[in-house]
Amino acid sequence: MNATIVKLALQALLGRRRFWLLLGLPLALIGLTVLISSLSSDGEAAWPMVSFLGYPLVLPLVAILAASSVLGPEVDDGSIVYLLSKPVSRHVIAVSKWVVAWTATVGVGSLGVLAAALIAGGGDRALAWWIAALVAGTTYSALFLALSAFTRHAVVAGLIFVLIWEGLAGGFLSGVAWLSVGQWGIRVGHEISSLLDDPANLPWAVIASLVVTIGGVWFAGDRLRSFALTEDE
Amino acid sequence: MSTIVLDKVSRWFGNVVAVNDVAMTIGPGVTGLLGPNGAGKTTLMAMMAGFLPPSSGTVTLDGEPVWRHTDAYKLIGLVPERELSFGYLTGRQFIRANADLHRLPDAAAATERILGVVDMVEPAARRLDTYSKGMRQRVKIAAALVHDPAVLLLDEPFNGVDPRQRMHLMDLLRQLGEEGRTVLFSSHILEEVERLARHIEVVVSGRHAASGDFGAIRKLMTDRPVRYSITSSDDRALAAVLMARPSVQAVSLDPRGGLEVRVNDLGTFATELPALTRSHDLSLFELSPSDESLESVFAYLVDR
Numbered sequence: 001m002n003a004t005i006v007k008l009a010l011q012a013l014l015g016r017r018r019f020w021l022l023l024g025l026p027l028a029l030i031g032l033t034v035l036i037s038s039l040s041s042d043g044e045a046a047w048p049m050v051s052f053l054g055y056p057l058v059l060p061l062v063a064i065l066a067a068s069s070v071l072g073p074e075v076d077d078g079s080i081v082y083l084l085s086k087p088v089s090r091h092v093i094a095v096s097k098w099v100v101a102w103t104a105t106v107g108v109g110s111l112g113v114l115a116a117a118l119i120a121g122g123g124d125r126a127l128a129w130w131i132a133a134l135v136a137g138t139t140y141s142a143l144f145l146a147l148s149a150f151t152r153h154a155v156v157a158g159l160i161f162v163l164i165w166e167g168l169a170g171g172f173l174s175g176v177a178w179l180s181v182g183q184w185g186i187r188v189g190h191e192i193s194s195l196l197d198d199p200a201n202l203p204w205a206v207i208a209s210l211v212v213t214i215g216g217v218w219f220a221g222d223r224l225r226s227f228a229l230t231e232d233e
Numbered sequence: 234m235s236t237i238v239l240d241k242v243s244r245w246f247g248n249v250v251a252v253n254d255v256a257m258t259i260g261p262g263v264t265g266l267l268g269p270n271g272a273g274k275t276t277l278m279a280m281m282a283g284f285l286p287p288s289s290g291t292v293t294l295d296g297e298p299v300w301r302h303t304d305a306y307k308l309i310g311l312v313p314e315r316e317l318s319f320g321y322l323t324g325r326q327f328i329r330a331n332a333d334l335h336r337l338p339d340a341a342a343a344t345e346r347i348l349g350v351v352d353m354v355e356p357a358a359r360r361l362d363t364y365s366k367g368m369r370q371r372v373k374i375a376a377a378l379v380h381d382p383a384v385l386l387l388d389e390p391f392n393g394v395d396p397r398q399r400m401h402l403m404d405l406l407r408q409l410g411e412e413g414r415t416v417l418f419s420s421h422i423l424e425e426v427e428r429l430a431r432h433i434e435v436v437v438s439g440r441h442a443a444s445g446d447f448g449a450i451r452k453l454m455t456d457r458p459v460r461y462s463i464t465s466s467d468d469r470a471l472a473a474v475l476m477a478r479p480s481v482q483a484v485s486l487d488p489r490g491g492l493e494v495r496v497n498d499l500g501t502f503a504t505e506l507p508a509l510t511r512s513h514d515l516s517l518f519e520l521s522p523s524d525e526s527l528e529s530v531f532a533y534l535v536d537r
Contacts (some may be wrong), residue, residue, distance in 0.1 A: 004333040008319075015321045079318040081284060082376070086334040087304050087313040225301050227280045228286065229313075 002088055005096040009070040011195045016073075022065040022104065026112025029054045033116040038231070044118035050129055056166060059133050060140050062109030064158040066101040067144035069218070072154055075227070084227055092223035098145050104142040110134050124140060128193035136185030139209045142216030143181065149223035182207045201227050235295050235308055235415050236260045237281050243292035244276050251276040253439040254290075259417050263410035265430030265447070266419040273439040274419040275314060278388045281359070281417070294384065304342040308337075314388040317369055320362030320437035324372050327361060328379055335380040343379050351375040352401065367398040374402070378409075382392055385409060387418040391425055394426045403429050427451065457533045458482060460523045465489040466516040472512050478502070 013019060026080035029049065038048035074080035083093065117126035140204035143161075148154040167181045177183040177199035190196045237259040244252040252273045257280075266275050279285035280292045283299035283306075299305050315410050320325055325396050328347060332340035348354045351371040353394050361369065370390060376383060389408075391399050407430060410416045426433055426447070433450060435443040444448050465471045472484045472492055480498040496502045496509060 002334070004330050008330060011321060074318070077318055078313075080316050081282075081313050081315070082317070082319070082331075083334070084284070084308065085282065085306050085313075085377075086331070087306045089303060104489055122331065225303070226286075227284065229275075229284045 001099060002092050002096045002186035004098055005038045005083065005088070005093055008083070009096060009097050009100040013066065013069045013071070013104060016069055018065055018069050022062055022069070024109055025058045025065075026054075026066075026115070027169055029058045030119065030203055031120045043121060046116075047125075050117045050120055054116045055129060055133060055186075057135070057162070059113055059137055060158070060166065060182070062112070063101070063105040063135040063137060063140035063201055064126045064144050065156055065161070066104035066108075067098075068106075068148045068154050068158070070101045071145060071148040072152075076152055077151065078229055080224075080227065081229065083102050084224065088164040089221075090225040091226055094145070094149070094217050098142055098217045098220070099144055102138060102141045104167060105137040106134055115130065124193040125195045128191075128196050130190055132185035132189030132196065133204075135188045135209055136182050136183075139181045139184065139216075140212040142220075146216040146219045146223075149220040156203040159176050178204065178208075178221050181209070181212065234261050234413055236418070237384065237415065238293050239281070240291045240293075241278075241457075242277075242280060242287045242289045242292055244273075244280060244285065251439055252287075253435075255436070255439075255441045256290075257434050257441060259415055259434075259446060261410070261415050262432060263406055263418070263430045265426035265433040266417060266436065267423065267426045267433050267489055268419075268421060268436040268442075270421050272436045274436060275388055276439075277436065277498065278386055278419055280387050282309060282313075289364070294395075301530045305444070309384045310382035310385045312373050312385070312387040312390055314376045314392070317361055317373060320360060324348070324364070324368075324449075325357040325362050327372060328357075328375050331376040331378045332405050335379060347375045347379045349494070350378065350439040351405065367395055368394040370394050371398070374405070382414070384415045385417070387416075389420060390418050391420065391422075399425075425433070440471075443536070456536075458497050459497050461494045461496065462487075462491055462521050462523050463494055465510065467519070468492050470513065471510065471515050474509060474515070478505070478509075491519075 001110050028072070033046050036049060039097040040046070074083070084090070110130060113133040114126065114130035117129040120126070143156065144158050147157050165176065166180050168176050183199045184205035187198065187200050187202060188209075191202065192196050217228055234298045241253055242252060243250065255277065266277065268275050275390070275533065276285065280287050281299065283302060286300045294305055297305065318454050319328070322330070325348065329340060329344045329357070332343045345354070347446060348357050350375055352376060353368065353371050356364065356368060359371065364372065364379045370393070374390065376385070377387075385535060390402065406416055406418065431447055432445065433443075434441065435450065443453065463471070468486060470492060472486060475481050475484050475492075475494060480496055480502045481494060481508050482497050483495040485493045505516070
C-alpha cells in the first residue's frame with residue numbers, strides 16, 4: 001500500500017458529486033425501512049427491504065460508485081499518467097485504490113444494510129446480513145475495480161452484471177448461485193442465521209469470494225501496468 | 234547520461250499507421266521533435282515514455298525496453314500534453330505528492346527546491362484550478378523534475394504559454410540540457426525548435442523525415458523551391474525577363490492577371506528582383522510567397 005495514492009484516491013472519492021449519491025442510496029434504504037416498519041404491525045414486513053433492496057441492489061451500487069470513483073475518471077481522461085509515470089509498483093497502486101473503494105463500500109454500503117436490518121427486526125438475522133454484506137462488499141469492490149481498469153464503461157457493465165446476472169441468481173436460475181457474488185455472501189451469512197438462504201456450499205462460497213477479490217485487485221494492477229495512451233492524434 | 238534508442242519502430246491503430254518504421258537515437262542535450270499536427274509526435278512520445286507498446290520494433294532506455302518497465306520512471310521525467318485534473322490540490326501539494334511517489338529521502342526540501350527552479354514559490358499555496366495555462370505548465374514541469382531525472386520528455390510544452398514565460402521555460406530546458414540531461418521536446422512550431430534545440434528530429438505523416446543539426450535542416454528548408462505571386466505593370470514583359478534568370482524554374486501567367494513564379498534560389502532572387510524590374514522599366518505592385526506554410530515545408534522534406 002502507498003499512503004500518497006490512498007490520500008489522492010480519498011480526495012478523488014470525496015471531491016466528486018458522485019459521493020453524495022453513494023451516501024444517499026443507503027440513507028434512502030434506511031429511510032424506507034423506517035417508514036415500512038412504522039406503518040406495518042407485522043414484525044416481518046420490513047425484512048424484504050434488506051433481502052430484496054438493500055443487500056442485492058444498494059450494496060453493489062455503492063461498490064460500483066466507489067470503485068469507479070477511485071479509478072474510472074483518471075483512466076478516462078488519461079490523467080492517471082501522472083500517477084503511473086512513477087517507479088511505484090502497479091499492484092501497489094491497485095491495492096491502494098482498492099483499500100479506499102473497499103472502505104467506502106463496507107463503511108457506507110454494508111453499514112447501511114446492517115442499519116436497515118437492525119430497524120427491520122435486529123437479532124442474529126441482522127448480524128448475519130451484515131456479515132453477508134461485508135463478504136459481498138469486499139468481493140464486489142475488487143470486481144468493479146477490475147472492471148474500471150478494464151473498460152471505460154465500467155459503471156454500465158457493473159449495472160448489467162448486478163441487475164441481470166445477480167438478479168437471475170436471486171430469482172429463478174438456481175444454478176447461477178454458484179457464480180454469484182451476492183449468493184456467496186448470503187451463504188457465509190447463513191452460518192450465523194439459518195433464516196438466510198443456503199445456496200452453494202460454504203467452502204466454495206469462501207474460496208470463490210477470496211479468488212475474485214484477490215484476482216480482481218491483481219488484474220486491475222496488471223491492466224495499469226499495460227496502461228496505454230491510445231488516443232489518435 | 235542516458236540514451237533513448239528507437240529501432241525500426243512502427244505503431245498502428247487498426248488500419249491507421251501513426252508511426253512508420255522510425256529509427257532514432259536521442260542522447261544528452263536538448264533535442265527538438267518537430268512535425269506538423271497529426272504527424273505522430275504524441276505517439277512517439279508515448280512509446281518513449283512507456284505508455285504505448287510499439288506494434289513492431291523496440292524502444293529502449295539505456296538498453297532496457299520501456300514498456301511495462303516500472304523502474305524506468307526513476308530515470309524519466311514526463312510532461313504530458315494533457316491537462317492536470319487535480320484541480321482540488323494546491324501547486325505545492327501536487328508537487329509534494331510527486332516527490333512522495335518517488336520516495337525521495339527529503340521530499341519537502343525537494344518540493345521547495347523545484348518550486349524555486351520553475352519560479353512558482355509564491356503561487357504554490359493556491360489550488361491548481363486557479364492557475365493560468367502557463368503556471369500549470371510550469372507546475373507540470375516541476376512535477377517531472379522533482380526527482381532530478383536523467384531524461385526529460387515534454388509533449389508540446391509551450392502550447393498556450395505566454396511569450397515571457399516561454400522564454401523562461403526555454404532557458405530552463407537549455408540549462409537542463411547543458412547539465413548533461415537528455416531533454417526531448419515536441420513542437421509543431423519551427424521557431425520554437427530553432428531557438429532551443431541544436432539537434433532536431435523531423436517527423437511527417439508518421440515517417441522520420443530528417444535528423445541532425447538544426448542549421449543543416451533549416452538550410453534544406455530555405456533552399457527548397459518557393460512559389461511567388463507577382464503583379465506588375467506589364468506581367469508578360471516581366472515573365473520574359475524572369476525566365477532568363479537561372480534561379481527561376483517556371484513562370485506562368487494567371488488568366489485573372491498576375492504571375493506565378495517558381496524559384497529555386499531564394500536569396501539571389503529576392504535581392505536581384507527590384508533592380509531587375511527597374512532596369513526594364515517595369516513596376517512591381519505586389520510580391521507574395523504563396524506556399525510558406527509549415528506543412529508545405531515538411532512535405533518538401535518528405536518528397537526529397
